[in-house]
Amino acid sequence: MLYLNDRPLTAKAASLLVQYQKAVDDKPTFSEKTSEGKKLFARYNKKSNDAFKVVRGNLAEMSGGTIRCNYCEDSNANQVEHIYPKNFYPEKCFVWENYCYACGPCNQPKSDKFAIFEDATGNELNLKTIPKDTAPPKGKALLVDPRADEPLEYLFLDTQSTFRFVPFIEDANDYRRAEYTIEILGLNSRNHLVRARKVAFGNFKARLFEYVAKKESGATAAQLNPLIDSLKSEHHQTVWHEMIRQRSLHPELDDLFNRAPEALEWAAFSNQ
Numbered sequence: 183m184l185y186l187n188d189r190p191l192t193a194k195a196a197s198l199l200v201q202y203q204k205a206v207d208d209k210p211t212f213s214e215k216t217s218e219g220k221k222l223f224a225r226y227n228k229k230s231n232d233a234f235k236v237v238r239g240n241l242a243e244m245s246g247g248t249i250r251c252n253y254c255e256d257s258n259a260n261q262v263e264h265i266y267p268k269n270f271y272p273e274k275c276f277v278w279e280n281y282c283y284a285c286g287p288c289n290q291p292k293s294d295k296f297a298i299f300e301d302a303t304g305n306e307l308n309l310k311t312i313p314k315d316t317a318p319p320k321g322k323a324l325l326v327d328p329r330a331d332e333p334l335e336y337l338f339l340d341t342q343s344t345f346r347f348v349p350f351i352e353d354a355n356d357y358r359r360a361e362y363t364i365e366i367l368g369l370n371s372r373n374h375l376v377r378a379r380k381v382a383f384g385n386f387k388a389r390l391f392e393y394v395a396k397k398e399s400g401a402t403a404a405q406l407n408p409l410i411d412s413l414k415s416e417h418h419q420t421v422w423h424e425m426i427r428q429r430s431l432h433p434e435l436d437d438l439f440n441r442a443p444e445a446l447e448w449a450a451f452s453n454q
């Protein structure tokens with residue numbers, strides 16, 4: 183999971199979202215707000231809608247060359263996902279910064295699972311346990327938010343053996359956030375994702391090796407650029423970011439980066 187650099191909406195799309203959100207906010211009670219939000223989101227979240235055409239286009243651009251899911255980075259992203267679920271946060275139903283692009287296998291199981299550290303007590307609160315049709319108390323989300331947080335400050339991918347994510351932050355609450363994110367998104371529990379990250383590691387390394395060999399034999403930029411583009415379009419870009427961050431743990435990789443230090447700048451979509 184990588185940080186998603188914002189691509190601002192067009193003025194027209196932004197103003198349509200404000201208008202849709204106002205219709206939700208104008209409802210008097212929490213339960214009316216959530217049901218209005220659900221109804222309007224189902225109505226407007228269509229490719230033919232002027233706002234969502236732009237929302238989807240921007241999210242696609244923010245999701246790398248092959249439009250991978252922002253959570254698993256494995257499947258095609260095709261669902262506008264509310265990071266803060268609209269059933270608990272109707273006030274974020276049409277808020278651009280609350281959207282990311284996800285695949286069905288990530289979106290459905292995540293659904294309304296959401297926990298916060300409650301401001302009043304500091305305790306973790308699973309929002310599924312609060313009475314139905316009640317607004318959640320104020321608090322900080324546990325889920326690492328790829329629009330607001332830098333996921334790699336929380337998560338570390340073990341590229342030496344398991345290809346599983348581990349929490350990577352000292353503060354106890356942040357550690358819990360990392361743990362919760364891995365669990366709720368099934369980042370380690372889906373074996374095919376773990377295997378795919380290992381495969382991606384090999385693919386990235388092979389591509390970098392090919393680049394270095396060609397460069398050293400005098401290839402032109404026109405011959406090298408397609409290799410760079412293809413590397414930036416690979417699935418599982420977090421693996422590539424981790425290869426850069428963890429290069430000192432992999433001597434062969436470190437050697438390739440020393441021979442092509444420009445490769446350290448090839449971050450597919452977080453540094454655009």
Ligand SMILES: [Zn+2]
Nearest residue numbers: 251254285288
């Ligand atoms: Zn996914």
